[in-house]
Amino acid sequence: xxxxxxxxxxxxxxxxxxxxxxxxxxxxxxxxxxxxxxxxxxxxxxxxxxxxxxxxxxxxxxxxxxxxxxxxxxxxxxxxxxxxxxxxxxxxxxxxxxxxxxxxxxxxxxxxxxxxxxxxxxxxxxxxxxxxxxxxxxxxxxxxxxxxxxxxxxxxxxxxxxxxxxxxxxxxxxxxxxxxxxxxxxxxxxxxxxxxxxxxxxxxxxxxxxxxxxxxxxxxxxxxxxxxxxxxxxxxxxxxxxxxxxxxxxxxxxxxxxxxxxxxxxxxxxxxxxxxxxxxxxxxxxxxxxxxxxxxxxxxxxxxxxxxxxxxxxxxxxxxxxxxxxxxxxxxxxxxxxxxxxxxxxxxxxxxxxxxxxxxxxxxxx
Amino acid sequence: xxxxxxxxxxxxxxxxxxxxxxxxxxxxxxxxxxxxxxxxxxxxxxxxxxxxxxxxxxxxxxxxxxxxxxxxxxxxxxxxxxxxxxxxxxxxxxxxxxxxxxxxxxxxxxxxxxxxxxxxxxxxxxxxxxxxxxxxxxxxxxxxxxxxxxxxxxxxxxxxxxxxxxxxxxxxxxxxxxx
Numbered sequence: 001x002x003x004x005x006x007x008x009x010x011x012x013x014x015x016x017x018x019x020x021x022x023x024x025x026x027x028x029x030x031x032x033x034x035x036x037x038x039x040x041x042x043x044x045x046x047x048x049x050x051x052x053x054x055x056x057x058x059x060x061x062x063x064x065x066x067x068x069x070x071x072x073x074x075x076x077x078x079x080x081x082x083x084x085x086x087x088x089x090x091x092x093x094x095x096x097x098x099x100x101x102x103x104x105x106x107x108x109x110x111x112x113x114x115x116x117x118x119x120x121x122x123x124x125x126x127x128x129x130x131x132x133x134x135x136x137x138x139x140x141x142x143x144x145x146x147x148x149x150x151x152x153x154x155x156x157x158x159x160x161x162x163x164x165x166x167x168x169x170x171x172x173x174x175x176x177x178x179x180x181x182x183x184x185x186x187x188x189x190x191x192x193x194x195x196x197x198x199x200x201x202x203x204x205x206x207x208x209x210x211x212x213x214x215x216x217x218x219x220x221x222x223x224x225x226x227x228x229x230x231x232x233x234x235x236x237x238x239x240x241x242x243x244x245x246x247x248x249x250x251x252x253x254x255x256x257x258x259x260x261x262x263x264x265x266x267x268x269x270x271x272x273x274x275x276x277x278x279x280x281x282x283x284x285x286x287x288x289x290x291x292x293x294x295x296x297x298x299x300x301x302x303x304x305x306x307x308x309x310x311x312x313x314x315x316x317x318x319x320x321x322x323x324x325x326x327x328x329x330x331x332x333x334x335x336x337x338x339x340x341x342x343x344x345x346x347x348x349x350x351x352x353x354x355x356x357x358x359x360x361x362x363x364x365x366x
Numbered sequence: 367x368x369x370x371x372x373x374x375x376x377x378x379x380x381x382x383x384x385x386x387x388x389x390x391x392x393x394x395x396x397x398x399x400x401x402x403x404x405x406x407x408x409x410x411x412x413x414x415x416x417x418x419x420x421x422x423x424x425x426x427x428x429x430x431x432x433x434x435x436x437x438x439x440x441x442x443x444x445x446x447x448x449x450x451x452x453x454x455x456x457x458x459x460x461x462x463x464x465x466x467x468x469x470x471x472x473x474x475x476x477x478x479x480x481x482x483x484x485x486x487x488x489x490x491x492x493x494x495x496x497x498x499x500x501x502x503x504x505x506x507x508x509x510x511x512x513x514x515x516x517x518x519x520x521x522x523x524x525x526x527x528x529x530x531x532x533x534x535x536x537x538x539x540x541x542x543x544x545x
Contacts, residue, residue, distance in 0.1 A: 006390040008399070116407045143521065176429055177386060177402040179393040278429070285428035352430050 001272045002183040005248035009147040010077075013103055014039035016151030017075055019186045020103070023049035028056055028082060031115040032171040033105035036077035057085035065089060065098045069222065071191075071213040073155050081112055083122055084129070090164055091130030092224045097201070097209065098166075099158035099191060102149070106170040106325075108350055115163060117350025118171035120277055120325040124332075126166045127304050135252035137259060138166040138304040140276035144178035149239045150301060157259060161252060168234065168303065170325065171362050172278045172352060193216060199229040201244075202220035207251030256305035262298060264310070267356055269296025269320045271366040273289035273358075274311075274334055274342075276300040279323040282353045286362070289355060295362065303330065308337040319337030319365055321345055367423065369506055372447040373496075374416040375440030375461070377409055380493035384438070387497060388507060388516045394420040394444070395511035401429045414443045421506055432518045436504055438496050439465055456463030459499055459539075461492065463528070473504060474543035481534055491531035494520075498535015503543040 009016070014036045017025075025040040037053075043049040045309045050067070053154055054060040067074040078086065083104050093100055095097045108114030122129075126138045137157045140151040151167055194200055194210030200220045201209050212218040222341040225233040226241045234240045235335035252259075265287060273283045273295065280299045298312050301308070311320070312333065320342045322331040324327050328344025345361045371388060375381045382404050389402035403419040418431040437458040438504060439449045445465050452458055452471045461476035462469070478495040482488060486495075501512045512533065520528045 004394060006386070006393045006402075171406070172403075172429070175403070175406055177389055178426075178429075179402065280430055282425050288427055352428075354430075354432060355428055 001182050005176055005182060006146060007180050007219050008035060008139070008142045008177050009169065010035035010105065011039050012144045012176070012180050013077070013151045013169065014043065015182055016126070016154070017073075017146040017198065018043055018047065018103065019048045019182065020152045020155040021188060022073040022075050022155060023047065024064065024067035025049075025076065026052045026054050026060045026071045026074070027076045027078065028060050030079045030235040030352040031084045032107055032143070033077045033079045034104065035101060035174070036105070045071070049075075057082040061086040063087040064132060065096070066095050068098045068100045068234040069214045073099075073101075073153075074157070075101040075103065079105050079107045079115075080109045080122060083125065084319070085131045087125075088133050091132060091134070092202065094130065094134045094136065095163045096222050097248070099162050099165065101154045101158055101165050101278045103151070103169065104168040105174040114350055116171065118278070118325060118352075119348070119350070120168070120170055120329070123144070123168060123303065123324075123329045124327065126168055130179075132255070133249060135249045136164055136166060136304055137161065137252065137302070138168050139174055139261075139301060140168050140303050141301070142159065142277050142280045143173065144176060146301065148174060148180055148182065152186045153261070154186065159191040160189050160208075160212065161255060161259075162191070163252060168277070170277060182199060201227060201231050202229040203247045203251060207247045207254070209272065210299070226284055245329050252305050256307060257309070259302055259305060260310065261301040261309035261360050262310050263301075263309060264313050267296065268295055268312050268316055269294050270312045270313060270315045271321065271362065272296030272319070273298070273321050273323065274298045274330070275323060276311050276330065276354050277325070279325065279347075282323065282355055282358055286358050290359075306333050306337075310344045311338055319343060321361060321365060323347065323358060324362070325352070368426070369421050370423070371419045371436040371438070371500075371506060372416065372431060372434040372448060373438040373440075374414065374417070374444030375493075376443065377411045377413050379415070379440055380490070381415040381440065382417040383519065384493045384497050385419050387449075387512070387519045388500075389419045389421075390458070390519065391511040391515035394421070395514045396507050398423055398507075399426045401426045403430065414441070414447045415545060416444065416448045425530040436500070436506060437469075438500055440492070440496060442466060457504060459503065460497060461496065463502040473498070474539070476538050476542055478535070478538070482531060482536065485534060486527065486531055490500045490526060491528060494528050494531035495535040495538065498532040499537075499539030499543070502539030503535045
């Protein structure tokens with residue numbers, strides 16, 4: 001028996017984490033993400049899990065990485081300023097191939113900006129914010145149900161690909177309440193274990209090494225330095241560095257067809273909206289209100305790795321319109337992949353685009 | 367049919383909780399769809415508070431309230447900030463002891479705070495009185511649904527008081543409003 005609740009997005013995110021088996025939360029409260037930490041603080045001890053209120057966000061992500069190596073599913077939740085503070089150790093998680101989930105309830109930036117208002121201003125930061133070359137996975141929920149579903153999915157993707165996975169939500173979807181169905185059990189994709197005879201950082205065929213969990217009998221060196229397949233630092237060998245970085249990127253990018261999660265409407269359309277997160281819902285409203293206009297819509301639930309193949313579904317597209325709660329961050333990515341013009345429709349300040357605003361944009365650019 | 371409800375008052379009256387209870391009634395007990403949002407800012411207790419609910423038979427796509435057709439106003443500041451621009455065919459329930467302005471749209475005076483204080487002995491349940499009046503006058507959710515939603519949203523030990531408050535609201539709504 002699944003249960004049905006009327007619940008806030010942030011609570012649904014925490015419930016998703018618990019359902020996925022998350023048993024460690026290390027965090028530092030920050031508006032508008034705090035309800036996630038609050039819910040986990042109440043729920044984890046009852047389930048034998050651990051909640052630590054850390055001294056800051058540098059410590060939060062460090063604790064999450066440490067916990068993940070003991071074998072548990074671990075997460076943190078934050079918002080803009082805290083997310084910026086996590087950047088260095090996010091790179092450490094990438095380099096050490098530590099599965100973990102980082103939730104960002106995005107608010108208006110730069111800096112402390114608008115603590116209580118929504119934005120999608122960190123969509124490139126979650127992909128490029130730490131130094132060096134790498135790839136990550138990022139999901140973008142548009143409803144309270146998706147706050148639950150995509151948090152579960154983030155844990156599975158993090159474990160499957162041994163990478164930090166980001167739930168890139170925002171204040172709108174974090175604080176709205178809707179009906180949510182919480183199933184008794186969710187699908188769990190476990191980490192692949194290291195088998196005897198394998199090296200702990202040998203990616204094998206798909207680039208994903210088996211996991212040498214702490215306490216499971218392996219003596220493993222885990223380092224942010226460039227390392228060889230044994231995990232030993234090997235910082236002067238150009239070939240070793242090239243091999244490692246290409247594998248870290250390749251294991252994600254070569255799997256982007258499997259990771260992709262998106263919806264297509266009206267693939268024959270000439271005018272196509274591309275959305276992720278709450279602006280999707282304005283476009284869905286527009287399509288509902290103007291059913292005969294043949295407007296196309298690509299709605300992304302997975303934003304990174306970017307599924308560029310989904311754009312080519314729209315064979316007749318003449319223009320792509322991108323309403324985002326930022327100045328056009330993902331529009332830059334879309335433009336890399338298509339010859340047609342990509343028009344950003346930025347909205348700043350915290351409110352969602354209204355259907356009337358998008359109708360206006362449609363009339364101006366189609 | 368999509369209906370948009372806006373509730374406003376001052377922080378501490380339970381405005382947001384009222385919005386949550388209304389959304390809960392619709393989404394869990396009336397088999398409808400509901401989205402509940404609120405103004406979320408740095409206001410402290412006593413400042414203007416506002417919560418909104420969209421209720422529809424169909425899935426709700428655009429999740430924000432654009433032009434409410436139902437208002438519940440429980441403070442003068444709330445009226446000035448969130449009620450004064452109500453469209454003419456909207457319906458507004460006003461806590462008549464706390465709000466001295468009246469809107470251009472149809473409205474209905476409900477002395478909820480006065481009733482809660484003098485008849486029920488607890489000012490804190492004024493919001494539940496208002497919800498009762500709202501349901502009696504607009505039928506935006508069913509009576510059974512709102513009863514269940516109130517009971518599973520209030521603190522243990524206060525069920526009887528809140529059920530009474532809701533009943534008083536129904537009575538006041540039926541008596542005071544001829545909308």
